[in-house]
Amino acid sequence: MARVPRSYSVTAEVAAAEAEDAAARLFEAGAAGVEERDGSIAPMPGARVPGPGRALLVAWFDDAGAARAAAAGLAGAEVDEVEGKDWGEAWKEGLSAFSVGRVFLRPSWIRAEPPRGSAEVVLDPGMAFGTGTHPTTALCLAAVDTFLAGRPGAAVFDVGTGSGVLAIAARKLGAGRVVASDDDPTALEVARENAARNGVEIEITGADVSEARGPFDLVVANILANTLVELAPALAAQVAENGVLLLSGILVPQEEEVRAACLARGLRPAEGRRDGEWSLLAFRREG
Numbered sequence: 001m002a003r004v005p006r007s008y009s010v011t012a013e014v015a016a017a018e019a020e021d022a023a024a025r026l027f028e029a030g031a032a033g034v035e036e037r038d039g040s041i042a043p044m045p046g047a048r049v050p051g052p053g054r055a056l057l058v059a060w061f062d063d064a065g066a067a068r069a070a071a072a073g074l075a076g077a078e079v080d081e082v083e084g085k086d087w088g089e090a091w092k093e094g095l096s097a098f099s100v101g102r103v104f105l106r107p108s109w110i111r112a113e114p115p116r117g118s119a120e121v122v123l124d125p126g127m128a129f130g131t132g133t134h135p136t137t138a139l140c141l142a143a144v145d146t147f148l149a150g151r152p153g154a155a156v157f158d159v160g161t162g163s164g165v166l167a168i169a170a171r172k173l174g175a176g177r178v179v180a181s182d183d184d185p186t187a188l189e190v191a192r193e194n195a196a197r198n199g200v201e202i203e204i205t206g207a208d209v210s211e212a213r214g215p216f217d218l219v220v221a222n223i224l225a226n227t228l229v230e231l232a233p234a235l236a237a238q239v240a241e242n243g244v245l246l247l248s249g250i251l252v253p254q255e256e257e258v259r260a261a262c263l264a265r266g267l268r269p270a271e272g273r274r275d276g277e278w279s280l281l282a283f284r285r286e287g
Contacts, residue, residue, distance in 0.1 A: 162184075
């Protein structure tokens with residue numbers, strides 16, 4: 001009789017603002033994949049959903065010891081044994097092709113025809129953050145689309161690029177020079193692979209924000225609120241005259257702290273966006 005493959009899932013509910021860091025720790029502990037549910041997408045029938053301001057993380061491991069060790073680092077985490085499924089691939093099942101403005105996002109394992117006139121981005125996030133489905137990424141994509149529709153050829157700086165989705169989309173939407181940075185070597189590798197997959201030229205770097213050769217017409221950072229506050233001086237310094245700064249990864253109650261940090265650097269508020277409990281804040285440097 002053939003041996004039934006066994007895998008182990010670790011399920012933990014965390015604060016939404018801490019989800020990205022917690023997912024990174026799960027990957028570091030050996031997870032083959034991590035799914036994040038924050039209530040923004042309708043779950044499968046019977047699936048557990050997180051409470052307001054919370055996110056549910058489900059990570060998959062091939063090794064029971066690694067799963068238990070990872071669970072020990074997350075309060076209230078549960079470990080379950082699962083048979084007969086490749087959890088390293090299972091996270092892909094809920095993803096499909098979709099559009100945000102002029103951008104048509106297609107996972108690399110899905111075949112779909114892009115709408116006429118759209119900018120197709122073919123993506124495989126691997127172990128990097130950014131499939132385009134999260135509200136913060138969708139908010140950024142829509143805002144980048146709007147900006148470049150009015151300023152084609154603009155120079156763009158994508159900070160915390162993850163899978164490279166925003167940088168690649170910007171290039172395909174008509175940006176000129178595009179720089180993408182991240183402090184995670186895995187993200188840099190994935191971003192390079194996705195840039196090559198899409199046939200676009202992007203400067204991808206692990207250097208600090210302040211070391212990028214700027215300034216830029218558009219700076220976009222989809223990270224976490226506390227990191228955005230910390231990086232505010234460096235981000236603001238990279239915004240050219242009449243340029244725009246787009247910040248997301250911000251929960252609505254965190255808006256004021258992020259806004260204050262940017263206004264203190266001489267920027268002026270511009271029209272932002274919201275999607276449920278998530279916000280995108282926009283700022284402008286007057287010429």
